[in-house]
Amino acid sequence: MAKKQFKAESKRLLDLMINSIYTNKEIFLREILSNASDAEDKLAYRALTDDSVGLNRGDFKVIITPDKLARTLTISDNGIGMTKEELDGNLGTICKSGSLKFKEDLANDEVKAEDIDVIGQFGVGFYSAFMVADEVTVITKAYGSDTGYKWTSTGLDGYTITECDKTGVGTDVILHIKPDTEDEKYELYLEEYRIQELVKKYSDYIRYPIQMLLHKSRQKPRPEDAGDDYKPEWEDYTEWSTMNSMVPVWQKKKDDVTQEEYNNFYQDKFGDFEAPLDTIKVSAEGAVSYDALLFVPSKTPYDFYTREYEKGLQLYSSGVLIMETCADLLPDYLRFVKGVVDTPDVSLNISREMLQQTRELKVIAKNLDKKIRGSLAKMLKDDREKYETFWKAFGTQLKYGVVSNYGMDKDNLKDLLMFLSSASEKGTTLKEYKERMPESQKYIYYACGEDAAKLGKLPQAERILDAGYEILFLTEEVDEFCMQVLGEYDGKQLKSINADDALPETDEEKKAAEEKAESGKEVLDFMKETLGEKVKDVRISRILKTHPVCMVSDGPMSIEMEKYLKRQNADMGGFKAERVLEVNADAPVFETIRSAMAADPEKAKKYVELLYCQALLIAELPLEDPSAYTDLVCSLMN
Ligand code: ADP
Ligand code: MG
DSSP states (O other): OOOBOOOHHHHHHHHHIIIIIOSOTTHHHHHHHHHHHHHHHHHHHHHHHOGGGOOOGGGOOEEEEEETTTTEEEEEEOSOOOOHHHHHHHHHSSOTTOOHHHHHHHHSOSOOHHHHHHHHTSSOGGGGGGGTEEEEEEEEEOTTOSOEEEEEEOSTTOEEEEEEOOOSSEEEEEEEEOOOOSSOOGGGGGOHHHHHHHHHHHHTTOSSOEEEEEEEEEEOOOOTTOOTTOOOOEEEEEEEEEOSOOOOGGGSOGGGSOHHHHHHHHHHHHTOSSOOSEEEEEEEOSSSOEEEEEEEOSSOOTTTTSTTOOOOEEEEETTEEEEEEEGGGSOGGGTTOEEEEEOTTSOTTOOHHHHHHOHHHHHHHHHHHHHHHHHHHHHHHHOHHHHHHHHHHHHHHHHHHHHSGGGTTHHHHGGGOOEEETTEEEEEOHHHHHHHOOTTOOSEEEEEOSOHHHHTTSTTHHHHHHTTOOEEEEOSHHHHHHHHHHOEETTEEEEETTSTTSSOOOHHHHHHHHHHHHHHHHHHHHHHHHHGGGOSEEEEOSSOSSOSEEEEEESSOOHHHHHHHHHTTOOTTOOOOEEEEEEOTTSHHHHHHHHHHHHOHHHHHHHHHHHHHHHHHHTTOOOSOHHHHHHHHHHHHO
16 A cells, blocks of 8 residues: 655645744644544534434543553544545645645745744644654544544655554544653653643643543552551552543633633634733623633734634533534624633524524624623723734724724724824824824824825825824725724814815915915916816815825725725726826926916926826826826926
């Protein structure tokens, strides 16, 4: 029978993993045990609706057997087992979901801290066995199958699968422990005390008994006829012992659990290498009772923006898993939250379709939403730096939460939002912005574009900044939609710096502006005629200070939205913002055009074209004809 090769990328990962990724080799046991527990869960779930499984909840267990002579550590479960195909698929490829990014990261062979995170998020748990074993054998029989299979691998050189005998459904994972080295005493993993320690440390909450036959010794009872010179005798005996307490961590009182336990639970259950940023424990009693243990990851999961990522919480009914990812428990804007919910109020064998309809679930979802937002608000208040980390990873989600659902959730989310601004490089909340507003400032200002550094230099920004007003720099695509949905914050209108009424004017200023427009009319008409269809309007700017021109838009679609649609390839209908060229009547070029109109109308037209192109460039809009533009500049230079 031929040896199969691991898929190429698996191979390199495996190498990395065994040799450099995990510094903490002892976690292999946690990984193997959690797989066993998953397998038990799967069969236990099956048993709820299928009598032929023939096992009761109390029958499921995991057994660990160390054998010092053979130098093997065997972990056996009576869970769902694997078919031959599953064996091949699940253990033959690491990270089946394999993403390109990850391969790119590996392309350069140096392992950096970031790589570790990436790798930690793939389904690579099983392979951690090779950190302590030089050969791994998996003997398994799937539920419903008559044949057992044996998978063997010594690591990098591939694996073999053969048929074999196996009594009973389930899986034995047999690790042949590596020889000791100077740095690492691998044989310790065969010591009962060490195994007990590791089970306690990492797998205490596993809901199935993890048992081992312990070798103990005791004093023999004193024989009745023992004389004065009797010396107590010792005898060896063995005893099965359950090493884990089996109480799910989420059912324990908050005070009885350390943060480290929570972290271990989270990292194990949700395959994250990093501790969670926030842990939220909820216990509710009343109309609907439940325990929930929720986590906010500290980094964006590698697959967060892919189709593979599933939002949802694990749903248990009195400690029995009934749904792996129950999406209805979380609103979309909190899709990054991981965790478990356990309630006695949802029936065990309820179908998934029915589940969505249940009132209990809706009540729980609503409460959790509130709790999570509350916890985030608290983080923002108490630990700014932490919140910024959170915001970097998941802030965009909350912004999408504002704009989706017809803006229904905006009031719940508005105080959690952060934006960059001219006054804060790290981001400001709307509340903080408002607190900084001078008396004279009427609006909350924002400018949209890709790069915050450029936004402050926009011609339109000058007058507002000079007035001592702050501008929010909106650099994310969703930001502008967010502003439109919000409309205002705490009584202050949100205003684009492109709006022609961005700076309120006194009656005098209004009058002066109208006069300016009147006296500039001739020039404006000339510009409009020259530019024709290219712009919807040319008008005297009320916001420009020293810069001669800027491009703004009229109507509901802004220039930034036009760019956004173009990037999304969604401009099939050729959606275009209606462009309006604003000119500064106080800028010297305005008079230059006026004089050229009389002296050399052809030249005046060129000036107008030039200004138009400059406005496009400033707005980071593409020039319709770049070479015509350079010709134009050259012809003016000559
Ligand atoms: P993950 O647990 O993150 O999916 P692993 O590398 O730990 O990744 O395991 C890969 C897959 O192998 C599991 O998803 C499961 O399908 C299968 N598997 C591993 N161990 C067992 C087991 N003891 N019983 C049944 N299936 C198992
Ligand atoms: Mg696993």
